[in-house]
Amino acid sequence: MTRIHLGMPAPPGAAPAFPDAAEHSTRDTTLRNNLRHATHTIRAKRAAAVAELADWGELRAAGAAIKDHTLRHLDHYLEQVEAAVTAAGGQVHWAVDAAEANAIVTRLVRETGEREVVKVKSMATQEIGLNEALAAAGITAYETDLAELIVQLGQDLPSHILVPAIHRNRAEIRDIFRTQMSRWGRPAPAGLTDEPAELAEAARLHLREKFLSAKVAVSGANFVVAETGTLVVVESEGNGRMCLTLPETLISVVGIEKVIPSWRDLEVFLQLLPRSSTAERMNPYTSMWTGVTDDDGPAAFHLVLLDNGRTDALADQVGRQALRCIRCSACLNVCPVYERAGGHAYGSAYPGPIGAILTPQLRGTVSALDASLPYASSLCGACYEVCPVAIDIPEVLVRLRERVVEGGPVTVRGTRAVIRPARGHAAERAAMRAARWAFEHPRALRAGQRLASRTRALHPRRLPGPGRAWTRSRDLPEVPAESFRDWWQRTRGDRGTA
Amino acid sequence: MRVALFVTCVNDTLYPRTGQAVVTLLERLGVEVDFPAAQTCCGQPQYNTGYRHESEPLLRHYAEVFAGYDHIVTPSGSCVAMVRDNYPRLGARARAEGRGGALAEAAASVVPRTYELTEFLVDVLGVTDVGAYYPHTVTYHPTCHGLRMLGLGDRPLALLRQVRGLRLVELAGADECCGFGGTFAVKNAAVSAAMGADKARAIDATGADVVCTVDNSCQTHIGGTLSRRGSAVRPVHLAEILASTEGRVL
Numbered sequence: 001m002t003r004i005h006l007g008m009p010a011p012p013g014a015a016p017a018f019p020d021a022a023e024h025s026t027r028d029t030t031l032r033n034n035l036r037h038a039t040h041t042i043r044a045k046r047a048a049a050v051a052e053l054a055d056w057g058e059l060r061a062a063g064a065a066i067k068d069h070t071l072r073h074l075d076h077y078l079e080q081v082e083a084a085v086t087a088a089g090g091q092v093h094w095a096v097d098a099a100e101a102n103a104i105v106t107r108l109v110r111e112t113g114e115r116e117v118v119k120v121k122s123m124a125t126q127e128i129g130l131n132e133a134l135a136a137a138g139i140t141a142y143e144t145d146l147a148e149l150i151v152q153l154g155q156d157l158p159s160h161i162l163v164p165a166i167h168r169n170r171a172e173i174r175d176i177f178r179t180q181m182s183r184w185g186r187p188a189p190a191g192l193t194d195e196p197a198e199l200a201e202a203a204r205l206h207l208r209e210k211f212l213s214a215k216v217a218v219s220g221a222n223f224v225v226a227e228t229g230t231l232v233v234v235e236s237e238g239n240g241r242m243c244l245t246l247p248e249t250l251i252s253v254v255g256i257e258k259v260i261p262s263w264r265d266l267e268v269f270l271q272l273l274p275r276s277s278t279a280e281r282m283n284p285y286t287s288m289w290t291g292v293t294d295d296d297g298p299a300a301f302h303l304v305l306l307d308n309g310r311t312d313a314l315a316d317q318v319g320r321q322a323l324r325c326i327r328c329s330a331c332l333n334v335c336p337v338y339e340r341a342g343g344h345a346y347g348s349a350y351p352g353p354i355g356a357i358l359t360p361q362l363r364g365t366v367s368a369l370d371a372s373l374p375y376a377s378s379l380c381g382a383c384y385e386v387c388p389v390a391i392d393i394p395e396v397l398v399r400l401r402e403r404v405v406e407g408g409p410v411t412v413r414g415t416r417a418v419i420r421p422a423r424g425h426a427a428e429r430a431a432m433r434a435a436r437w438a439f440e441h442p443r444a445l446r447a448g449q450r451l452a453s454r455t456r457a458l459h460p461r462r463l464p465g466p467g468r469a470w471t472r473s474r475d476l477p478e479v480p481a482e483s484f485r486d487w488w489q490r491t492r493g494d495r496g497t498a
Numbered sequence: 499m500r501v502a503l504f505v506t507c508v509n510d511t512l513y514p515r516t517g518q519a520v521v522t523l524l525e526r527l528g529v530e531v532d533f534p535a536a537q538t539c540c541g542q543p544q545y546n547t548g549y550r551h552e553s554e555p556l557l558r559h560y561a562e563v564f565a566g567y568d569h570i571v572t573p574s575g576s577c578v579a580m581v582r583d584n585y586p587r588l589g590a591r592a593r594a595e596g597r598g599g600a601l602a603e604a605a606a607s608v609v610p611r612t613y614e615l616t617e618f619l620v621d622v623l624g625v626t627d628v629g630a631y632y633p634h635t636v637t638y639h640p641t642c643h644g645l646r647m648l649g650l651g652d653r654p655l656a657l658l659r660q661v662r663g664l665r666l667v668e669l670a671g672a673d674e675c676c677g678f679g680g681t682f683a684v685k686n687a688a689v690s691a692a693m694g695a696d697k698a699r700a701i702d703a704t705g706a707d708v709v710c711t712v713d714n715s716c717q718t719h720i721g722g723t724l725s726r727r728g729s730a731v732r733p734v735h736l737a738e739i740l741a742s743t744e745g746r747v748l
Contacts, residue, residue, distance in 0.1 A: 023688040032692075317594065336675045340692040376686060378679025378693070379546060381646035395587070401548030428681075432544050436552040439507065439538035440559055449511050469684040473691035474722030477512050484505050484514035488533045 045279035084229025088291020121145035122220030159343025309362035575644025
C-alpha cells in the first residue's frame, strides 16, 4: 500500500474553503432573497407532487435498489452498453479522467472540421470543464439551456444543478441579455423588459440560429439503458431535442454510474426524477436514441464513458451510495445551508448536499475547499428525507469527515492507499480525545463541572479563540450553580448509582 | 416500573433543571427513576465531527453503565438518534474492519432499550395527559434529529395539547433546522448564525413567550441567538413544561 498525504494547505489563488466563501455570500442580501424565494417555491411544489403518489416510498426504495444492483455489477452492465451501442452504429470511448474525456471530445470535434458546437445541459461536461478545454482548442461551445445560457452570457458559474442561474433575478437576466447577447450571436430585441415571456422569446430567437447552423452537438445523459444501449435525456425546454436531432454529429459524455439495466427500470426513474426536480408529474421532453438511424438524426454518434473518480467512490462501502444520484437537485432545494451560502461556495459543478459528498469523493480531500465540504452541513437530514434514491447524505458526510480528520484507507485511481489525517485539526483532535477521556472517567467529568460552577461568576461573555465564532452571534448559556449529578447526589444519595 | 435516566452530558452540566423535571414528571406518573452515576456522554460530538474511533469507547461505556435496565429514558432527541442510528453503524464498521463483533453486540443490546422522553411517555406509558399546568403561550420547534431521525411525529404536540393553561401557537417553517449542528455552529459560524437569525425571527413572530424543544443542545443555540437579539422569548425544554403543575410552575 502506498502512504500518501492528502491534506495540503491551499496554495495562493486556490478556491477558498467553504466557510470563508459562505462568510462572504451570506452577507449578499440580493443572493439570499433570490435563493430563499426560489428554493422555497420549488420545495413546496415538490412536496405536493410527491404527495400525489401513494407508492412514493416503494418507488424510492426501488430506485435505490436498482442503482445499488447496477453499481454492484457495473463492469457487466458497462460492457453490455459498449456492445449494444457499437452494434447500433455508435462508437464508445472510455475516459479515465477529465483530461482524457476533454481530449477525446476535442479530437472528435476537430475530426468533423467544425469550430462550433451546441450543448445540451449536462453536469458531466460541467464537472470536467469541457467548455474551457474546447475554448483552449479554438472551439466555441454554445449552451442552449436557458439558465445555462444566462450563466454563459454572464461569464458566471452555475450555482444549482437544475436551475444554474437560480442566483439571478429577472432584472439581472434582462441586463445580461441586453449587454452580452450580441457578443455571441443574435442580439437581444430592442427595448427588452424583465417580463419572463419577453426574456424567453429573446433567448428563443438567439438560440434558434445556433440550432439551425450547428453541425456538432455535445450532450450528457440522464440514463443509459444497458440492454439496448439507449441514451435518455430528460428536459423541460426542448433545446435538448433540437441538439439531439438536428446536428450531423452527436457526442455524449456520460458518467459510468448513469447506467441502468433495462427499460423496466427506466419506468421507476421517469416517475422519481420529474417530481423530485421540477415538481412535474412528467417532464415535457424525454429524448431517447440508440446508436444512429439512416436519414434520421445525427449520422455519427459517440458515447464517452467517464470515470473521473467514480470507481474510487465505488470502493468505499459508505460513500458509494452517492453514485445512486440522479441529479434531481431536491436536496439543494431543501438544504438550509445551501439556501444561505449559495451554490458557488461549494466550488464545483455539484453544489448543495450532494456536492458536499460527491466532490470530496471525485476530487479527493486534498485542497482546503474539498476538505471543508463534508462539514458544510448541520446534519439536519432534510436532504436524505427528500432524496428519491434514498442517499443517506448525513451518513456519508460523517464518513467523509472521518476521512478528513482520521485519514485511513481509500482508493485513488484504482489503487489502495492510506491517507494521513488532514492538517489543521490538531487542536480539535486533542480536544476530542480529552473529552472522550473525561467521558470515560465520570469523576474527572464531575471535577470539571464543579470547577465550571464555582468559577461561573468569572466566565466571560465573549470567548477567545475558536469560541469567538460562537459568541459573535450568540450569548452563552449560564453555567448552573450545581450540576445534575451533584443535585442527585445531594438529594437522593447513592440511589441508582451502582 | 423502574427506569434509568440518561440525563446526557449537556443537561448534566448546563441544564440540570431539565433532568430534575424528568425525575419529577416520571415519579408523578408512578415510575421509579435511577440515575446510574457512571454515565457521561453518548459520543455524538466525536462521531459527528469525524472522530469515529474516539466515540467507540463511549458506546462501550454507555452499554456497561445501562446494562440491566429495561428502559433507558433520555430528554434528548439527538442523543437517542446517536444510539439508535449510529451505534449499530459503529458496530458494523468495526466488524467490517476485522475487529470482531463485540461493539456490534454492545450496540444491539442498548438500541431497543433506549427511549426519547416523549416516546417513553406516549408509547410505553401510554399517556398524553400528564397532569401538567403551564400558564404560558408556547411555540414548539421540532429539532431535526427528533423529527427526521427518530420520527417523533405528533408525540410532543400531543403532550403539549393536554397541558392546562397552555396556549400553543404554530411556528412558521418549524421543520427547518435552527443552525446548531454541533461543531457546525463554530466551523461554519456565518451560515449557522444566518440560520439561527431566521429561526429567531420566526419564533419572535409567533408572539409566544416560550419556545419549547426536546433538545437542549439546539436550545442553547436558539436561546443564545434570541438573547443576543434582545428577544424576551424564553427557551424551555418540554420536560420542564410537562413537570409543571398548578402549585409549582417551573
